[in-house]
Amino acid sequence: MEIVKGRPLNVKERLKKEVRVYDLLDELDIEYWRIDHEVAQTMEDCEEVDRILDAVICKNLFLCNRQKTKFYLLMMPGNKAFKTKELSAQIQSARLSFAPEEYMEKFLDITPGSVSVMGLMNDTENQVQLLVDADVLEGEYLGCHPCINTSSLKLRTRDVFTTYLNAVHHDYIAVHLGDRNE
Template identity: 30%
Template sequence: MITEEHLYEQLEELNIPYKIVKHQPVFTTEEADKQIEGHEGVRTKSLFLQNKKKKRFFIVIMDDSKSLDINFFKDYVDESRIKLASPETIEKLIGLTPGIVSVFGLTEAMNDKIEVFYDREMIKEDLLTFHPNTNDKTIFIKTTDIFKFVASMGYDNQIIDLP
């Protein structure tokens, strides 16, 4: 996992501007939304999924008001079964817990195991929001800069049209 401090260093090395909003610790997207009211940016949720054999893992990023159709996604990635990864699996692979999962947990060492998907509808917006590996802050960052960050870690930015 990338520590919060290391994350800020990486963003600065990549010349990626960002804004941080500090708030009370939050555990749901609803709680987070209340803490950042009045700030521009898509409120995102990042789902960490796995296939049946735990050989493929996926981070799916979408507007937090949207629900993921698991059957659609499993067909899209050509898997027979997809489910949310367990907290233990998430901790093992990206060092984060459910509720603060984001692309900021990725490291170069895992890029052959994890695939990153974004909902096309959401990425039309200029700013996205994420937790910077802690649930007491929200980071606001340009959509194009999230792509730049993810690519710098060795991952493909895959766009999907989620129903």
């Protein structure tokens, strides 16, 4: 695995949803680095990628309320534990759970294991609210998938939370989740 600046040369061999991520980042003049790798569906799978990218690979969880009327994308450091009750209290939403796969595909055009903030570009009707652990906002860089879990990107945190989110018409709510390595 090697880190490469910018889009892959072989875009014809890539999924359209992945290429759309590179197209948007290039259009927005956002600098990024990329690494191609085997399928990475868990945080453990991302450890070597994390080391090579030298960026915090975010744990991304796609959540919903019990009624399945409100949907959330939670970005948090991979080394933090997720506690539903803690998050529910902060956003005043009872009974958060993992959202069904079909909503992930419908709103974000992403399949399980590939969840990423980049999927918000596909949420043109703003069905998904972005929630971000405050620790993610403190890092200079973050890592995420380009809507597919066989590549990972390294982006400047400020570019994601300003330029990118503005372009895809989303905002975020900062949350404070438990201690790292808890």
